[in-house]
Amino acid sequence: xxxxxxxxxxxxxxxxxxxxxxxxxxxxxxxxxxxxxxxxxxxxxxxxxxxxxxxxxxxxxxxxxxxxxxxxxxxxxxxxxxxxxxxxxxxxxxxxxxxxxxxxxxxxxxxxxxxxxxxxxxxxxxxxxxxxxxxxxxxxxxxxxxxxxxxxxxxxxxxxxxxxxxxxxxxxxxxxxxxxxxxxxxxxxxxxxxxxxxxxxxxx
Amino acid sequence: xxxxxxxxxxxxxxxxxxxxxxxxxxxxxxxxxxxxxxxxxxxxxxxxxxxxxxxxxxxxxxxxxxxxxxx
Numbered sequence: 001x002x003x004x005x006x007x008x009x010x011x012x013x014x015x016x017x018x019x020x021x022x023x024x025x026x027x028x029x030x031x032x033x034x035x036x037x038x039x040x041x042x043x044x045x046x047x048x049x050x051x052x053x054x055x056x057x058x059x060x061x062x063x064x065x066x067x068x069x070x071x072x073x074x075x076x077x078x079x080x081x082x083x084x085x086x087x088x089x090x091x092x093x094x095x096x097x098x099x100x101x102x103x104x105x106x107x108x109x110x111x112x113x114x115x116x117x118x119x120x121x122x123x124x125x126x127x128x129x130x131x132x133x134x135x136x137x138x139x140x141x142x143x144x145x146x147x148x149x150x151x152x153x154x155x156x157x158x159x160x161x162x163x164x165x166x167x168x169x170x171x172x173x174x175x176x177x178x179x180x181x182x183x184x185x186x187x188x189x190x191x192x193x194x195x196x197x198x199x200x201x202x203x204x
Numbered sequence: 205x206x207x208x209x210x211x212x213x214x215x216x217x218x219x220x221x222x223x224x225x226x227x228x229x230x231x232x233x234x235x236x237x238x239x240x241x242x243x244x245x246x247x248x249x250x251x252x253x254x255x256x257x258x259x260x261x262x263x264x265x266x267x268x269x270x271x272x273x274x275x
Contacts, residue, residue, distance in 0.1 A: 030261055104211070113209040118242035125252045129259065138260055156222065157254060158261035163222045182218040188253050189246075 016062035017046050023063065024070055031074050031154045033147045037081060041073040048073070071159075078155070078169055104186050119189075122197055134196060141191035145184055152177060153184035208236040213243045217250060 024045060028038035048069050049056070056065050109116045128134050145153065152170070155161045161169075163177045170177075208216070213236045216229055225233070237244055 027262070108209075108211050111209075113211075115210050115242045119245035119249055121245055122249055122252060125255065128252075129256060134256075135260060138256055142257070142260070154261075157257045178219050178222060181222060182215055185218050185221075185250060185253060186214070188257075189249055192253070 014050075016066070017049060020063050020066050021046070024066060027067060028070060028074055028077075030142075031151075031158055032077055033151045033154065034081075037077045041070060041077045044073045044076070045070045074159070107186075107190070120193075120197070128196075137192065137196040137199075138188075140195060141188050144191060145187055149180050149184050149187075152180045156181055208232050210236075210240065210243055213237070213240070214246055217243070217247050221250065221254065 021042065024042045025038055028041045029035065032038045032041065045066060049066055056062065107115065107117055122128065142150065152166060155166045155169070156163065163174060163181070166172075167174055167177050213233060216225060216233045219225060220230075220233070237247065
């Protein structure tokens with residue numbers, strides 16, 4: 001590569017990084033739920049991308065290539081912080097197991113056998129997903145989850161890790177993990193019911 | 205066989221999204237769902253939430269994962 005071509009490829013790499021930085025940060029934040037850790041993961045991705053830019057030959061889009069690197073950096077961050085995360089997760093799980101019997105009780109009749117507010121038909125899922133405002137509603141609901149419950153949920157649903165892998169990474173028991181996932185799902189369902197499906201204003 | 209409460213059914217439905225349930229649990233849940241319309245809605249809502257979250261996160265990495273939440 002002559003100097004001009006080298007310079008051009010460097011310019012191009014910088015441009016791709018600048019254009020995708022915000023996207024990458026949001027991607028990382030959604031999974032790590034920690035601004036510092038997300039910044040670190042993005043920073044490491046940008047550095048790795050610059051160092052290895054010769055490997056990027058326009059095979060895929062720059063964003064796909066960068067996200068591929070970022071995924072590894074996110075897992076690194078989770079492992080690096082697993083000691084802290086473990087403490088938090090245990091705290092959450094403890095809180096969860098304490099609160100488990102009462103937190104969702106209002107949804108059920110006193111005997112716990114039947115629903116007090118039975119789940120309704122949410123209608124055509126494709127139509128819901130087409131609505132732009134729905135994505136604001138779900139983002140709000142995800143952001144309302146407690147940070148550590150959200151992190152476990154993100155590892156499972158956004159990154160597709162198995163509960164075995166999550167338990168290993170966070171050093172929590174399978175039961176803790178299921179309790180946290182259950183809580184996350186119940187909270188999201190309730191939140192979507194209130195903020196989207198019961199919300200008449202959504203129909204513009 | 206003891207009939208499941210709706211609350212226990214929701215716990216099993218959540219767990220079924222993560223692992224394959226034991227046969228007795230699967231049967232108990234299937235029996236419950238056969239007679240409980242509300243929990244059937246709940247199950248549909250859970251898979252909707254999973255779909256929506258995956259699209260929201262913009263991930264393709266989990267799409268090909270085997271659907272485990274069949275009862």
